[in-house]
Amino acid sequence: MSKRLRSILTPIIAVLLGIIVGTIIMLVSGYNPVDAYTALWNGAFGDVYYTGEVIRQVTPYILAGLAVAFAFRVGLFNIGVEGQFIVGWLAAVWVGVAFDLPKVIHLPLAIIAAMVAGGLWAFIPGLLKARFRVHEVIVTIMMNYTALHTVNYIIRTKLNQGSAKTGMIHESASLRSPWLQELTTHSTMHWGIMIAIACCFIMWFLLEKTTRGFELRAVGFNQDAAHYAGMSVNKNIILSMVISGAFAGIAGAMEGLGTFGYMAVQGGFTGVGFNGIAVALLGGNTALGVFFSALLFGSLKIGALSMPLEAGVPKELVDIIIALIVFFVASSYIIRVVLDRFSKKGVK
Template sequence: MNSRVVNILVPVISIIIGLIVGAIVMLVSGYDPVQGYIALWEGIFGDSYSIGNTIRQITPYILAGLAVAFAFRTGLFNIGVEGQLLMGWLAAAWVGYAVDLPRIIHLPLALLAAAAAGAFWAFLVGFLKARFNVHEVISSIMLNYTALYVMNAIIKQITDGGYKTETVAETATLRWQWLRDITDNSSLHLGIIVALLMVLLMWFILEKTTRGYELKSVGFNHHASEYAGMSVKKNIILAMTISGVFAGLAGAMEALGTYQNASIKAAMSGIGFDGIAVALLGANTPLGVVFGASLFGSLKYGALNMPNAAGIPEEIVSIIIALIIFFVASGYIIRVVLEKMGKKKEAK
């Protein structure tokens, strides 16, 4: 069987198995799985309002997934996407209300500020890895919590003890009235266009540029790349920095689109950590991340309808998502089965 076909079938089969096992969990827990999945479907696609909010939910997941996937493709594990996202969130919110400029300049400037903040936070991880050989998992986890408390401290400082920043100016918001009108006043915003442009950018960098080839080469084999004359340290730092750009923009989606401010947080948003699952579901490819984020975001938003429409707690959806991730992570078994089936067909 063609390897490309196998790569497509593995996550699809994993999702189907996850949904089936999820139905069994609902049944065992005393809930009607048919009603549960109908409620989930209606929560996602029931009307234009639901569709708009679902797309809005998907948007930051795409960018967080790209951040994780880009690092994976270059041999790094960026588990610090959450912290980079928070830094991007804060930077975008601050530029969004503190600067008075025309929309054509203000909005791009706020997005660039978020990208720069995320890139800087990820650069620290790359620098520590390249210069002192500090494992990126350790440093990025630590910087996640540093970002959380730095963000809270800065918000308190710039608001004189308040708990959230001012609302971003109209010239910096990602919201567009036309999108809200066609989706029955949902929270859909222009961020989805930014996210899809970043999907194309990641594909272009990795597949169509010499630098992208170097980044993948260094991730695949440090020693061979160094022997070929590539700067391993430089590429490690660059890979993490680019990954941070995507993460910072994910924060901008929340700051300029969904919430239109930055507020003090008692805990992580979770989007950055969910990006790991999104990248895993998408096999670390740009297009795969779009599908992974679509599944993840749809389930997250659709879950909100399950308690009201079917009396099923949202935790059941969390179990279903966890099951899907489990089966995707165990995809090696499914891959082996599919390859054996393909060999049998060829033998016949």
Template structure:
């Protein structure tokens, strides 16, 4: 990478975050709150202790998964709005396997996790098939299937797996993704092996799309399906495969949450939100694995650390939401920052 390009690849995000923090401070001042106290509470909430840092990593984990799920579909020319529903299917399947079976941990953990992944993949295959065979737009089908997944999961929890407080019973300890040495390292936080699996998925994402023939076909179909078909590639097969891989990753996100954090699945009155946040993470990360990891870190850290802004600095949730949105807005608007830097450089050169 040329020195100038490398320098600006670091400078632009730094300027974007700085602008976001400045404008966030302005909103806090307008609300009558001290921005220094607010940001101090934010950073203490993220890095104040090993426990908080571990909880921040826990918050980041599902966002890496869902960001990768959305990005995989994007990279292959599809818009998977159904990551939310695939997340729910993955959660439910993983919990069922975790409850019904009682096996040695080295069999039970991978079995429950893979069950969640496969449930997400099969749920995503439905809009993939409809798109491939009948040209039904995936945005409509995936969005509607989110609510089908939510209502179906609620029904089965209520009728087949009901326990106290409208949730399933706890999974067997042998199905848990909790790893005591890792949790102890972060002062008994709820961090689990899902963070390692998420990073592994990011590497696999890169390898499959850019280092395999299958990945080349998927990207070719997404870029120009007519040219891909002319070259002898099966457009229908690759559309279904792309959606299934995207759903597989989304199902992994759901499995990781229930097996690593909660140990059960509760009835939800609304969608959990990880899938929709994953869209923002994928876009902010430019649909690249490393970019998605950094975007997930930003989203997850702000989401977890902001809780302390209310507790320690007394800032209401509405202003906190505005501050977070402004910071993310400026990070997302890096092209505008790049334009400002280039404009400044041109004026300096003209002045010479």
């Protein structure tokens, strides 16, 4: 069996195994899995409004997944996507509130501000990794908490509008469209999905079609070999973290400029950055894989909201299924071994 076919089959089998084990859990718990999955489907695609909500949910998942996947491809584990997401959200909203410019200037400026904020937040662990070999996992985890509490402090003391949240962004910085809202019967879908798709193409093109992308991937494969080939390992480590953070910052901008139009004090982590890890794992750290993986996770998240009402099944069961899918993806070595054995039997 070719490596490409195996890489395609592995996440598909992981998803199927997650659904099968989830079905068994439902049966043991006394729930009807047919009703549950029917409600899940109807809650995601049974109405144009729900489909719009799925697309809205998928948008930050794609970008968070790209952030994690990009760092993975360079041999880094960016656990700090959540923090970079939060600071990007704040930066985009601040630009959206503080300035009143023509839309053709204002909206790109707000998105660029989110990119810069996320990139700078990721630059710190990148620099520490490159110069002092401080493990990026430890630094990025700590910086998630730093981002959360720093952003909350700024909102409470500098941008507070009387209700622990910022003011609404100006319409000139908004990703929302009356046409899209009317098309999806007033869902929160916005034009951010087009930006997310464009970022998928950018990541693919950068890594697969450019010299810089070749260097980044070479560093990810073997840092010593890349160094002996004359490549700057430290420079590429920092660059990869900055680009990863920029993707995460754009994900935050999608929430600030699209879904909500403001930012409120966060009682805890949003979960988008951490879900990005699962999205990247299931997507095999490729741009196309991340897109389809985000589509699956977004559909499950939105569809799960209908399960308690239509089937009497707790929506937390979907979280269990997602966790099982991630578990099987993480155990993909076993799946690959089984596939190899089947392929060898087929050859005989």
